[in-house]
Amino acid sequence: MEDEPPPQGVGAKALEATLLSALKMLDVGKWPIFSLCSPEEIKLIRQACVFGSAGNEVLYATENDEVFVLGMNCSGCLGTGDMQSTIEPRRLDSLCGKKIACLSYGSGPHVVLATEEGEVYTWGHNAYSQLGNGTTNHGFIPCQVSTNLVNKKVIEVACGSHHSMVLTSDGEVYTWGYNNSGQVGSGSTANQPIPRRVTSCLQNKIVVNIACGQMCSMAVVENGEVYVWGYNGNGQLGLGSSGNQPTPCRIAALQGIRVQRVACGYAHTLVLTDEGQIYAWGANSYGQLGTGNKSNQSYPTTVIVDKDRVVEIAACHSAHTSAAKTQSGQVYMWGQCRGQSVTFPHLTHFACTDDVFACFATPAVMWRLLSVEPDDHLTVAQSLKKEFDNPETADLKFLVDGKYIHVHKVLLKIRCEHFRSILNNDDEIIEMSEFSYPVYRAFLEYLYTDNIRLPPEDAIGLLDLATLYRENRLKKLCQQTIKQGICEENAIALLSAAVKYEAQDLEEFCFRFCINHLTVVTQTQGFAEMDHDLLKNFISKASRVGAFRN
Structure with missing residues (x-):
């Protein structure tokens, strides 16, 4: 969503949560x-x-x-x-x-x-x-x-x-x-x-889907048969008659057709087969059967939506509207649509059948509980992130402070000039003593994720590493993390680090923070233990900006 993801500092976590929230937000505004x-x-x-x-x-x-x-x-x-x-x-x-x-x-x-x-x-x-x-x-x-x-x-x-x-x-x-x-x-x-x-005909059947019209009921069993019962004055049971049915009865006209889903409107019925075809029957005064006319049908009738396979059907017992979605993502609607009678499936600009009911059904209700769809597809970036420190797929281990970090040579070579020059195909374990475990782990994780997850004090060590390895983008992220995590207690330590690593922008930021919170900062342990030359320079610079004036 951004060219440069934010660091995982104090404020960045809140920002990431907001971005994730936006990604998962339901579009209910219609x-x-x-x-x-x-x-x-x-x-x-x-x-x-x-x-x-x-x-x-x-x-x-x-x-x-x-x-x-x-x-x-x-x-x-x-x-x-x-x-x-x-x-x-x-x-x-x-x-x-x-x-x-x-x-x-x-x-x-x-x-x-x-x-x-x-x-x-x-x-x-x-x-x-x-x-x-x-x-x-x-x-x-x-x-x-x-x-x-x-x-x-x-x-x-x-x-x-x-x-x-x-x-x-x-x-x-x-x-x-x-x-x-x-x-x-x-x-x-x-x-x-x-x-x-x-019970009755369903006694020994395993039902996999149910639906209700205003005064009728439907059930799909595991072998694809459809059983119906209740009111049938408009032929909505699909039995070829208009007599009510007090117990479940199989729709014989669907013999040999495997139905996956059933959906009921006010007095009409839609079913979706395992081959992606729609059949409809029942009331049709608004064209809700999609047959091109307004005549009721008491037998299942094929609905021609598109050459594409249909993957979802939608209807609601409080409305005379029908909708369907194809495999390619096209959404069609027919029946009562904003008071108009649409007798053939009409291609819409919508991305989901829910929007048909929000914008065209009367009343504007939902035909199902609308939920955020879980997306189990991982992008390349998400897949790489998942593989960090995975011993099952890694071909290289770093030993830092007695602990292993599992990585992949090819990724390290692709992502970092330093590793391109030092890694050999024979390497299996590399010991690292120059940096602490949290710092080196954060660096390796950054190569997989483009983000850093460290408290500001440890980000100082990562800033040192970024300087040594000439990782300029990482250097910027470290500085942002430090800025977001600065407080009176750690301000002097962060200022010292900025001076040491010649991070001039960060040094100026830390200095201004210290001046703005001077009374508290000068009472901290960090100020008491401040390097003599740094203290001398700090006092001189603070004096020049008028920090000691009454």
Whole structure:
């Protein structure tokens, strides 16, 4: 990000943290509700979900796993213990430190959240028992759902308008809540107040993905089959009919097609196959099936997005919008887009499907919990940094103060003129007695990272080394580190070093610091032990700048 990275001194660590923070920051500015947050608050966000009937509620987690909420608080859906709206972020103490894995929300709204530990928490609207606590009382604070989920690790959650569904790590599906159309899959239309496992056709199947429409439910099993149940008035179950389905039923029309993911809109369904193709069915009054017309489809229909393979599909049960991302990174959208009906997949300028919902969906909500993507790809520089002092790959050891530092000859020769001239192919161990272990280790690490990590007092020794080895850039970094770490106690020692190594800019800086803090500096041990000639020169120079005038 910079031509010359800052040294790892006192202030540089804070700068590096800021740069890393900026790199990891979520781009949430496209959702209007975040205009209520300060830039400082937004910089800390690592996960976020905008939800509610108008995109007026948000939950977000920060880099240190604190959880905050903001917005209208309809039905107590912010979990703050009351129904008061707030334009200031409020902290949810009960969820702080929990590490959120996934989150979904209903129309009430109610919220279902799973932690990385696999625990489930719910709160908000509960008129239909969609919180799974056995009551129909609204939940004003997050409460753990444990009935029938004890010893189960939940890895995915999904909400319909007023029903909830979770997937466990062993491939089981549990549902609860509103069931007027059979959407909990129990075989009846009675509401289900607590989580119960969905069995029937799923009894011996391992489920790998789940999704909910407004009043229907979907599950993908490990062999790529899709099972559906619930409301089917628009053909959103893909069964070729419009009759409701009270228990899971396999979509026969997808025979021989291996589905990887399913996504549900308000009343339409998208699936993504292992070959990167999309099939869609259900309601189509806004063109959300992407078929070029507005006719509902009760059978799976191929969606032509691009010649490129599709790697992600997106839909949200509160909207009539569809989106997809291809392998080359192109993002398409169709359906209801800012009030317009887009009947064919339309190429956008966005880099992610999340932006489609921020800018074009009604309401402007998130179709999933938006998180910072971990990037496990290492650049060349990052790979080199990782290999410093790695005995498994090194072919040379420096022995300093009885301790080894493992390095690579070729890198040392490439990076340093001094090593180019002294290293031989036969060298395996080189003893170093001219410099201390911290200093020499910092120097070798600098050759791998372009940065130095030393307290200012040790940076003096590194400055000596840089002078000896004619490493001018390293010399500058040492001086910056010393400047950033100067204080009254070490000011004289740093001034002495600057004079010794003929670092004139640093000498002037240290001198000015001593003059500005003269009373305290003259009372330190360093001043009492100051070299006679240096003291004489210091007093003479201080007198010339008027340091001793009343």
